[in-house]
Amino acid sequence: MADTLRNDAWKGAKSPHARPWIAVASQVPATFAANQAWGGSPLAAVGITVASMALTGATWWAGRDTSAQRRLHATATTAVATGYFTVATYSDPLGGTQLSWLAIGGATLAASWNVRKTLRTNPDKQQGEQQAGETGVLVKSLGKAKAKLRGEPTVEPNKVTAPYQLAPGEMTNADLSSRVNQIASELGISPNSIRIMADPENAAQGEMVFVPKDMLTEGTPWPGPSAFGGSITDAVVVGIYEDGDPEQFWFPADEDGDRNATHFGAFGMNGSGKSAGITTAIVEALTRTDVIVWAADPAKGQQTFGPLLPWLDWVEMSEAGGEAMIDALSQVITARANELGRHGFKNWTPAAHAKLGMPYMIVWIEEAGRFFRNGTEMEGLVMEARSAGISVIISLQRPSASSMPTDVREQLGGVMCFGVKGATTADMALPDDVRDAGARPEAWEGRKRGYNYLVAPGVDEERYAMKARTFTPPSDQMIVEVLAAAPPVDAGPTTANAAGEAYANRAIYLPDDEQQQTEGVTMTKEQHDEQRQADEDTLLARQVERDIAARLGDDGDIADLQGVDPDREIPPVPAGQRWVFAEPEPEPATKPTTEEAVARLHALLDELREAGHEFVGPRHFKPHGAKGRYGRSRGWLSDQLNNLADEGVHLEDVEDAEPGTYRLLYPELTPA
Numbered sequence: 015m016a017d018t019l020r021n022d023a024w025k026g027a028k029s030p031h032a033r034p035w036i037a038v039a040s041q042v043p044a045t046f047a048a049n050q051a052w053g054g055s056p057l058a059a060v061g062i063t064v065a066s067m068a069l070t071g072a073t074w075w076a077g078r079d080t081s082a083q084r085r086l087h088a089t090a091t092t093a094v095a096t097g098y099f100t101v102a103t104y105s106d107p108l109g110g111t112q113l114s115w116l117a118i119g120g121a122t123l124a125a126s127w128n129v130r131k132t133l134r135t136n137p138d139k140q141q142g143e144q145q146a147g148e149t150g151v152l153v154k155s156l157g158k159a160k161a162k163l164r165g166e167p168t169v170e171p172n173k174v175t176a177p178y179q180l181a182p183g184e185m186t187n188a189d190l191s192s193r194v195n196q197i198a199s200e201l202g203i204s205p206n207s208i209r210i211m212a213d214p215e216n217a218a219q220g221e222m223v224f225v226p227k228d229m230l231t232e233g234t235p236w237p238g239p240s241a242f243g244g245s246i247t248d249a250v251v252v253g254i255y256e257d258g259d260p261e262q263f264w265f266p267a268d269e270d271g272d273r274n275a276t277h278f279g280a281f282g283m284n285g286s287g288k289s290a291g292i293t294t295a296i297v298e299a300l301t302r303t304d305v306i307v308w309a310a311d312p313a314k315g316q317q318t319f320g321p322l323l324p325w326l327d328w329v330e331m332s333e334a335g336g337e338a339m340i341d342a343l344s345q346v347i348t349a350r351a352n353e354l355g356r357h358g359f360k361n362w363t364p365a366a367h368a369k370l371g372m373p374y375m376i377v378w379i380e381e382a383g384r385f386f387r388n389g390t391e392m393e394g395l396v397m398e399a400r401s402a403g404i405s406v407i408i409s410l411q412r413p414s415a416s417s418m419p420t421d422v423r424e425q426l427g428g429v430m431c432f433g434v435k436g437a438t439t440a441d442m443a444l445p446d447d448v449r450d451a452g453a454r455p456e457a458w459e460g461r462k463r464g465y466n467y468l469v470a471p472g473v474d475e476e477r478y479a480m481k482a483r484t485f486t487p488p489s490d491q492m493i494v495e496v497l498a499a500a501p502p503v504d505a506g507p508t509t510a511n512a513a514g515e516a517y518a519n520r521a522i523y524l525p526d527d528e529q530q531q532t533e534g535v536t537m538t539k540e541q542h543d544e545q546r547q548a549d550e551d552t553l554l555a556r557q558v559e560r561d562i563a564a565r566l567g568d569d570g571d572i573a574d575l576q577g578v579d580p581d582r583e584i585p586p587v588p589a590g591q592r593w594v595f596a597e598p599e600p601e602p603a604t605k606p607t608t609e610e611a612v613a614r615l616h617a618l619l620d621e622l623r624e625a626g627h628e629f630v631g632p633r634h635f636k637p638h639g640a641k642g643r644y645g646r647s648r649g650w651l652s653d654q655l656n657n658l659a660d661e662g663v664h665l666e667d668v669e670d671a672e673p674g675t676y677r678l679l680y681p682e683l684t685p686a
Contacts, residue, residue: 034127037095038120045099045107059104066096087130091123101604163186164219173257174224174418187212187220191450197222204228209452209479229256230465236294236485239301239496245364246305246374249472250298252291253464253484261482263428263470264373265299267361273472275400276362277425280409281443282581285460289318289380291430291484292409297493299376300325301500304367306509308343310336311380316520318380321490323523325497327505330520333384338516340385343377343395343404349512350402361404371506375404383410383417387629397423414625415443428470433459436467436680442626445469451479498525611644615654618643619664622678629668 023276052058073092098119102112123651151237167176180190191210198205212220240251247269249262267275282288298303306327311318315331330336350362350372359366367373377399379385385392396406408415408426412434431443433455438455441449453467464484468477488496508565510517566645606614622630635651644651655676658665665676 030131034124036205038116038124041095041102041116041120042107042113045112047585048099048103049107059100062100062103065122066093068098069096084130087126091127094119096122099272103450133642136159147421161190172225172227172229174226176222176224178220178222180218187217188450190220190222191452194452194454201226204457206454206457208479211451211476215258217495225256225487229258230254230462230481231482233464233483233486234445236488236492239298242299242301242499243501244302246302248302249366250295252294252298253466253482255477255482257480257481258360259477261466261468261484262473263468264365264472265376266403267400268472269363271452274427274429275403275405276471277396277400277406278428278445278470279413279423279426280407280432281411281413281429281439282455282466283411283435283439283460285463285482286432286434286466287463288411288430288432289314290381290421290487291432291464291466292378292407293318293322294485294487296322296378296494297488298375300497303503304364305374305376305502307376307378308339309378310339310499312336312384313381315545321493322497324525325500326523327503328520328525328572333388336385337388337390339377339393340379340390340392342513342516343399345514346375346509346512347395347398347402347404347507350404351398353508354402361401366403369390370508371504371508372403372508373503375509376407377404378407380409382408383412383628386422387416393419393421393425396422412439412628414439414626414628416629425677428468430466430468431455432464432466433462435459438680445478448478453479453481494525518585593609606635611646611650612654614644615651616664619678623680627678630665630673630678635674 048062052062070089070093074085074089077088080088098112098116102116106112114396161180164177166181167174178190180186185427187210194205194208198208201224203224207225207226207228208352209223211223224563232253241248247261247264247266249264251260251262253261253262263276263278265274265276267273280288280292296309297306299307300322307328308323308328309319309322310330312331316323317331319331320327321375328339330339353361353370353372354362354366357366357370362372362374379392382392392406392408396408399406404551410416413423419568427441429445431440431453434440434443435456437456440454443455446455448467448469455465455467458465462483464486465480466484467479468482505513544666618635619630622634627634635655652674654676655665659667659676662679663681664679666679668677
C-alpha cells in the first residue's frame with residue numbers, strides 16, 4: 015500500500031499540471047536560503063535585481079517563435095517570480111505578509127498555467143492525428159519529410175478523399191503512384207481502390223481517393239437503351255462507375271467543336287468481357303436513327319455477332335471477307351469526305367444525314383490482330399476516317415507492336431481497357447498519366463468480367479483511372495426485341511456506290527435467320543482453300559486496277575502507263591553481263607549439342623518477348639534452322655515447339671491459326 019501511494023505521488027509530481035505548483039512552493043526555501051546568505055549585502059541586492067531583469071528579458075527573447083499570448087504569459091510569470099524572490103530575500107521570507115503574497119499570487123499564476131495547458135487540447139485535432147496514425151498512409155509509406163496531408167480528409171460513403179502536399183523537389187506524383195501497392199498493403203485494401211488525382215496547376219499537390227469496398231462486384235443488368243430513337247451524337251451508355259455514375263462515351267464530334275470524333279481500341283484477355291462490352295455499345299448505337307454498323311470477325315463470327323446479324327449493315331466472318339470490307343472502306347472514306355466537303359460540312363453532323371442521306375458509320379473489327387499479321391493495312395483508314403463520319407473499333411487481346419502497327423495505335427483516341435495479362439500489356443493499352451493515377455487492369459486479369467477503364471474525348475479526365483463495369487450483357491431475345499423496334503437506317507447512295515461490288519454482294523441476314531444470299535454448301539478443305547485463294551485473287555486484282563486507274567487518271571489508257579507496252583517481250587541480257595547471287599550462308603563450324611540447341615531456342619524466345627511479339631510462326635524460326643543458331647532440322651524444331659505448347663509455359667496453341675503459329679507466353683519467374 016505504501017509503495018502504491020509513493021508511486022502515485024511520484025507520478026503526480028511528474029505531471030505537467032504539478033510543475034507550476036512545485037515552482038511556487040520552492041520559493042519559500044529559496045528565498046530563506048538567499049536571505050541567510052546575502053540579506054545584509056547591498057552589493058548582492060544589486061546583483062540579484064540585475065539578474066532578475068536579465069532573466070525576464072531573456073524570457074521575452076526566447077519566446078519570439080511562439081504565439082504572442084504564450085510569450086506575454088511566460089514573460090509576466092518570470093517578472094513576478096523574480097520580483098518576489100528579490101523582495102522576500104531582503105525583507106522577511108517567512109513573514110506573514112510575504113507568505114500571503116506568495117500564496118495568493120503564486121496560486122493565481124500556477125492555476126493560469128494549468129488552465130492554459132488544459133485549453134491546448136483540441137479533441138478534433140487529436141482525432142485527426144489518431145486517424146492519420148491508424149491509416150499511416152503518408153507517415154509509413156512515404157515518410158513525414160516527403161509528403162503530408164494538406165487538410166482534413168473528406169469522408170463520404172465508401173469514399174475518402176485526402177489532399178496531399180509533396181516535398182518540393184524531393185517527390186513527384188509519379189513517385190507517389192509507384193507506392194500505391196505499399197499504401198494498399200498498409201490499409202489492407204486492393205491497389206485498385208486507390209487513385210492518385212494530380213493537381214494540374216501544382217505538381218506538388220493532389221488528392222488521394224480511397225474506395226475501400228468494391229461496389230461493382232454484383233454487376234448491373236442492362237437497363238435497356240439510353241436514348242432509343244435518338245441520335246448517335248447522344249452519349250452511348252455501356253455500364254456504371256464504382257461511384258454509381260453511368261459509364262458513357264461518344265463516337266462523333268460535337269457540333270461545338272469541343273470534342274473530336276473518336277476511334278476506339280478495345281483491349282482485354284480471354285474472359286475479360288471485352289466482346290460483351292462492345293456488343294452492348296453496338297446495341298446502343300443500333301437504336302439510334304442516324305448510324306449504321308459494319309462488322310468483321312474472322313475468328314468467332316457467328317458467336318460474336320449472333321442476334322445482331324440482321325441489323326448490321328455489312329458483316330463479314332472470314333479473313334477474305336474482312337479484307338474486302340477494309341479495302342472498300344478506303345473508297346468509302348474518300349467519297350464521303352468529298353460529298354461532305356461539297357456541301358460545306360467540315361465534320362459529319364446530324365444535319366449531314368438529314369440533307370445527304372449519309373448516316374454516321376461505326377466499323378467494328380473484332381480479333382483485328384489476324385488482319386494485322388496478314389499485312390492488312392489500316393493506317394490510312396484510321397487516319398482519314400474520322401472526318402468522313404466514321405469511327406473504327408479495333409478489338410484485340412494485346413496491343414503490342416507485333417499485333418498492331420504503332421501508327422494505328424496512335425490514332426486511337428479512345429480506349430476501353432478490360433482485364434489484361436501483366437503490367438507490360440497495361441502499359442501498352444493505357445496512357446502513362448492514367449497508369450500513374452492508379453489504373454491497374456492487370457490486377458484482375460480475366461477474373462472480373464466486364465471491369466474496365468475508359469479513356470475517351472468528352473469523358474471527365476478524373477474518371478480515366480476510375481474503374482467501371484459494363485452492364486451484364488442482355489440476352490439474345492432482349493437484343494432482338496429491342497432492335498426489331500428500332501428504326502431502320504439505310505447506308506445512303508454515297509456510301510453504297512463507293513463500297514462497290516463487294517458491298518452489293520454482301521450477305522444480308524433476316525430476323526428469322528434466313529439469308530437473301532446463300533453462302534454456299536458444305537465444302538471440302540481443298541475446295542475451301544481454293545475459294546479463299548479466289549477471294550484473295552479477286553481482292554488483289556481490284557486493288558491493282560484501282561492503283562493503275564489512279565496513276566493514269568480519268569482519260570488514260572493502260573498502255574500509256576509510263577510509256578510501257580505490256581505486250582512487249584523482255585529484252586535479252588546484254589553480252590558481258592551475268593546474274594550475281596548472294597553467297598550461301600556458311601554452315602556452323604561445330605554442330606551444337608541437344609542441350610545447347612534447346613538453350614538457344616529458349617534464348618530466341620526471350621528475344622522475341624523483348625521485341626513485344628504476341629504470336630510467333632515459321633518466319634521467326636526459319637532463319638535459325640539447320641544452318642543457323644540451333645543447327646537442327648525443321649522436324650526437330652517442330653517437335654520442340656509442340657512440346658513447349660503442350661507444357662503451356664512458353665508457348666500456347668492458337669485455334670484456327672496457320673500451321674506452326676503459336677501464342678508467345680510471358681512466364682513469371684518464381685522469386686528465389
